[in-house]
Amino acid sequence: xxxxxxxxxxxxxxxxxxxxxxxxxxxxxxxxxxxxxxxxxxxxxxxxxxxxxxxxxxxxxxxxxxxxxxxxxxxxxxxxxxxxxxxxxxxxxxxxxxxxxxxxxxxxxxxxxxxxxxxxxxxxx
Amino acid sequence: xxxxxxxxxxxxxxxxxxxxxxxxxxxxxxxxxxxxxxxxxxxxxxxxxxxxxxxxxxxxxxxxxxxxxxxxxxxxxxxxxxxxxxxxxxxxxxxxxxxxxxxxxxxxxxxxxxxxxxxxxxxxxxxxxx
Numbered sequence: 061x062x063x064x065x066x067x068x069x070x071x072x073x074x075x076x077x078x079x080x081x082x083x084x085x086x087x088x089x090x091x092x093x094x095x096x097x098x099x100x101x102x103x104x105x106x107x108x109x110x111x112x113x114x115x116x117x118x119x120x121x122x123x124x125x126x127x128x129x130x131x132x133x134x135x136x137x138x139x140x141x142x143x144x145x146x147x148x149x150x151x152x153x154x155x156x157x158x159x160x161x162x163x164x165x166x167x168x169x170x171x172x173x174x175x176x177x178x179x180x181x182x183x184x185x
Numbered sequence: 186x187x188x189x190x191x192x193x194x195x196x197x198x199x200x201x202x203x204x205x206x207x208x209x210x211x212x213x214x215x216x217x218x219x220x221x222x223x224x225x226x227x228x229x230x231x232x233x234x235x236x237x238x239x240x241x242x243x244x245x246x247x248x249x250x251x252x253x254x255x256x257x258x259x260x261x262x263x264x265x266x267x268x269x270x271x272x273x274x275x276x277x278x279x280x281x282x283x284x285x286x287x288x289x290x291x292x293x294x295x296x297x298x299x300x301x302x303x304x305x306x307x308x309x310x311x312x313x314x315x
């Protein structure tokens with residue numbers, strides 16, 4: 061489990077969609093409280109790729125990681141700067157389900173107020 | 186971990202009733218409550234005071250458990266809290282509680298929510314100052 065956590069953090073930390081893809085089970089679902097929408101593995105990877113296009117630099121701090129009966133919970137703080145020069149600091153909680161060594165579900169919680177600098181640049185018209 | 190889920194159910198029951206006295210019996214006196222919206226910590230007194238304030242402004246609410254799972258340190262509760270304030274504002278708040286337990290008592294709660302969802306409730310809690 062620790063290796064999977066490390067690989068996930070590494071993939072997120074480098075915004076590396078190619079490193080993320082092999083960690084996800086077919087049929088994987090990601091749900092985010094900000095939108096209350098679910099997306100599949102392909103959309104999760106595409107989202108990371110989109111973030112990568114708009115993040116100049118970022119540092120991931122792990123506040124806590126703890127195993128659960130279904131996988132693990134990660135509490136992280138992502139601090140960085142967008143390519144537009146806006147600083148951000150986003151505490152986030154990821155509740156992750158794992159089956160047979162692959163991630164089957166991520167429930168992600170964050171505050172839109174903290175994520176707004178990133179969202180604004182990702183979806184700017 | 187089964188005991189943790191029983192404690193999770195007791196916490197949920199107390200929160201649903203906004204029963205600060207019941208929550209107090211479940212938490213360690215040294216409890217730390219952290220919330221992402223403020224990124225601040227508070228102790229048990231602060232948590233209970235917030236719950237009492239919420240009880241005063243919420244007319245009706247339901248707590249739906251999206252997911253609950255035991256962890257190596259306690260449990261995780263993912264809830265949807267839907268309700269109406271006494272001034273008639275509706276709210277819908279998905280919230281995640283990462284809870285640490287020691288000796289059968291809750292020692293830490295890390296709470297995550299989205300500020301857009303809590304605005305109706307916050308507005309009344311702060312008397313319109315939010």
